[in-house]
Amino acid sequence: MHRRKFLTFSLLTASSFTYATTIYKSLPYLNDIHVNVNNYLVSVYSDFENATILGHKYLSAYPEKLTLTQLFSDMGFYQKRCEGMSRSMFINTLIAQHEIDFVQGNMVTVDNWIVTRTEASACAFLTLYQRSC
Amino acid sequence: MLFDLHEDVPLPSTRYDICIIGAGAAGISIAHALIGSDLTICLLESGGYQYEPETQALYQGDSTGISGADPDSCRLRFFGGTTNHWRGYCAPLSDIDFNQREWVDKSGWPLSRADLEPYYEQACQVCEIGSYQYFQDLQANPFSPPALLENKLALDNWQFSPPTRFGVRYRKDLEQAENIAIYLHANVTRIESDNNARKIERVHIQSLAGKTGDVHAQQFVLACGGLENARLLLLSDNIEPGGLGNKQDIVGRYFNMHIENEAVAYVISRNSQKLNQYFGQFQYNSQQMMTVLSTTGRIQKKDKLLNCGFSLFRPKQLETAYDQITAMTKEILEEKRFPDETAKKIWTVLNDLDGLGAGLYKKLSNHEPARTIPALYIRAETAPNRDSRVTLDNKLDALGLRKLKVDWQLTEFDRQSMRHSVVRVAEEFGRLKLGRVQLNSHFFNDEKHWPDSIWSGCHHMGTTRMSDDITQGVVNSDCRVHSLSNLFIAGSSVFPTGGYATPTLTIVALALRLAEHLKKKFKSQVVA
Numbered sequence: 133m134h135r136r137k138f139l140t141f142s143l144l145t146a147s148s149f150t151y152a153t154t155i156y157k158s159l160p161y162l163n164d165i166h167v168n169v170n171n172y173l174v175s176v177y178s179d180f181e182n183a184t185i186l187g188h189k190y191l192s193a194y195p196e197k198l199t200l201t202q203l204f205s206d207m208g209f210y211q212k213r214c215e216g217m218s219r220s221m222f223i224n225t226l227i228a229q230h231e232i233d234f235v236q237g238n239m240v241t242v243d244n245w246i247v248t249r250t251e252a253s254a255c256a257f258l259t260l261y262q263r264s265c
Numbered sequence: 266m267l268f269d270l271h272e273d274v275p276l277p278s279t280r281y282d283i284c285i286i287g288a289g290a291a292g293i294s295i296a297h298a299l300i301g302s303d304l305t306i307c308l309l310e311s312g313g314y315q316y317e318p319e320t321q322a323l324y325q326g327d328s329t330g331i332s333g334a335d336p337d338s339c340r341l342r343f344f345g346g347t348t349n350h351w352r353g354y355c356a357p358l359s360d361i362d363f364n365q366r367e368w369v370d371k372s373g374w375p376l377s378r379a380d381l382e383p384y385y386e387q388a389c390q391v392c393e394i395g396s397y398q399y400f401q402d403l404q405a406n407p408f409s410p411p412a413l414l415e416n417k418l419a420l421d422n423w424q425f426s427p428p429t430r431f432g433v434r435y436r437k438d439l440e441q442a443e444n445i446a447i448y449l450h451a452n453v454t455r456i457e458s459d460n461n462a463r464k465i466e467r468v469h470i471q472s473l474a475g476k477t478g479d480v481h482a483q484q485f486v487l488a489c490g491g492l493e494n495a496r497l498l499l500l501s502d503n504i505e506p507g508g509l510g511n512k513q514d515i516v517g518r519y520f521n522m523h524i525e526n527e528a529v530a531y532v533i534s535r536n537s538q539k540l541n542q543y544f545g546q547f548q549y550n551s552q553q554m555m556t557v558l559s560t561t562g563r564i565q566k567k568d569k570l571l572n573c574g575f576s577l578f579r580p581k582q583l584e585t586a587y588d589q590i591t592a593m594t595k596e597i598l599e600e601k602r603f604p605d606e607t608a609k610k611i612w613t614v615l616n617d618l619d620g621l622g623a624g625l626y627k628k629l630s631n632h633e634p635a636r637t638i639p640a641l642y643i644r645a646e647t648a649p650n651r652d653s654r655v656t657l658d659n660k661l662d663a664l665g666l667r668k669l670k671v672d673w674q675l676t677e678f679d680r681q682s683m684r685h686s687v688v689r690v691a692e693e694f695g696r697l698k699l700g701r702v703q704l705n706s707h708f709f710n711d712e713k714h715w716p717d718s719i720w721s722g723c724h725h726m727g728t729t730r731m732s733d734d735i736t737q738g739v740v741n742s743d744c745r746v747h748s749l750s751n752l753f754i755a756g757s758s759v760f761p762t763g764g765y766a767t768p769t770l771t772i773v774a775l776a777l778r779l780a781e782h783l784k785k786k787f788k789s790q791v792v793a
Contacts, residue, residue: 231696234695235414235692237688239688239691241704244703244704244705244706245702246687246695246702246703248695
């Protein structure tokens with residue numbers, strides 16, 4: 133019995149490690165990106181808790197968006213494009229994308245809130261990142 | 266001249282040039298426009314000069330469709346009609362409302378906005394609005410609202426009637442007019458045509474006291490409102506089994522109302538004061554005006570939307586601890602006694618220290634703190650729907666006439682159109698950093714039902730719709746019933762579509778146009 137628990141625990145730890153490594157490999161600047169997204173959301177939301185609630189609800193409503201890579205792409209980024217980007221440039225790009233969404237009507241409805249796809253993706257990205265850490 | 270059938274007066278015996286049935290906004294506008302003309306006019310009104318419960322009861326009927334269409338709930342049946350309690354909001358229909366829109370089945374008027382424009386100007390005088398200033402001009406609002414994306418939203422300026430109580434305002438003019446005879450308490454119970462149902466010969470009238478008679482005229486104008494116009498045609502079925510003018514089974518169908526709600530969505534804003542200034546009421550050229558956001562024709566076409574307008578609504582503030590404590594203090598000081606339930610009230614105050622603080626702040630700084638969330642007040646067009654209709658019930662009223670049964674139906678197209686229009690507002694508010702928008706879950710979370718809180722604005726439209734195609738409408742562009750040479754219809758029942766604007770200004774404009782048409786018709790007869 134103890135042995136079985138040990139094996140399960142080892143397997144789970146190994147999977148988590150592999151998952152985290154995969155994420156880091158696919159998005160090499162993930163930690164930086166997380167901080168940047170965080171900063172961007174602070175500029176949009178006065179109450180940061182709302183951003184995480186929105187992110188959680190967006191993920192529940194659109195389960196197909198449940199990967200960081202997908203959300204990263206929905207924010208208008210490609211891995212290569214953001215390599216070497218400064219923090220301020222990254223945030224400005226997100227803000228610009230957010231504003232373009234308003235003009236182009238690139239909106240989603242989450243919990244009856246009408247929000248831009250960029251901000252919804254950013255909130256979800258943050259939520260998912262926090263979950264995976 | 267005034268005759269009240271509840272008094273000992275002679276019944277109409279002469280043959281009038283024009284008989285107008287109904288003295289509401291449309292009927293009074295036509296009669297007033299014909300004062301001093303060579304034409305003899307008989308104006309028939311079911312009620313008296315005041316509200317009478319027994320006359321009002323003649324409006325009772327059933328509503329089997331979506332709530333908000335109870336036939337007795339907002340109409341008034343006495344001289345002046347429903348203008349006796351209207352709010353005075355006035356705006357013309359938009360250009361696009363008159364167009365045939367391929368994404369809106371059965372849309373399109375046989376008229377254009379330009380055809381009605383001169384009558385809108387006159388209607389402004391009749392409704393005592395002042396000069397006609399309906400233009401999309403940002404400069405009109407002294408707070409200079411920001412420019413909106415032209416392919417999404419526009420700013421319309423609405424004007425206000427005092428509001429004019431037509432019965433009170435025009436009563437004297439009409440009574441004193443030598444060519445007009447007003448008959449009060451004269452309920453039209455039947456419109457009688459010749460044997461071929463080609464021409465109206467007379468209308469049968471009856472008072473609630475039992476006095477009966479006939480009114481003969483050359484031309485007849487039915488002006489009893491969006492529901493009653495259809496009811497009278499359906500009731501007059503002794504020659505044509507389905508009712509007069511109803512060979513195509515259109516009378517009573519396409520019953521249409523606006524969707525109005527004071528909180529279709531909420532706006533969370535750090536600039537609520539600016540929002541109020543941009544999209545609230547203001548003075549322009551010493552006239553009261555209001556800025557209304559509306560979806561542009563371009564976005565309606567692109568996204569296949571119905572017309573829709575929004576204004577800001579600030580819900581009434583709840584009574585706070587500050588209000589409670591003020592009332593208590595006043596009672597103690599002035600009446601020298603403790604108020605009822607003092608302990609309960611003190612407990613309420615202790616539980617709302619925020620409210621107490623906000624109230625004190627307001628009092629000390631003379632500044633209004635933002636304690637309520639502004640909401641979007643929607644006025645939405647609904648699509649013509651053949652299944653949305655009024656019919657005759659088997660229940661009878663006090664005159665022995667079949668009552669109305671109203672079955673107002675909305676479709677998913679109406680709901681989705683509203684939703685998309687709100688999203689366009691959310692996009693613009695977000696882009697301009699004016700606020701963020703949350704949809705009211707009552708409207709959009711349940712796709713099978715419409716909420717009970719829905720309101721129609723009491724704008725009954727479409728039951729005798731206008732079309733130059735006899736198979737698509739009851740009246741032609743002159744408002745004449747297709748199959749009858751001398752029966753005209755005035756009022757919002759002729760609207761094929763209703764836009765998002767309140768209907769009174771258009772009702773009056775169409776009535777004035779009809780008055781002019783009748784004048785010309787008689788003139789040409791004399792010449793001939």
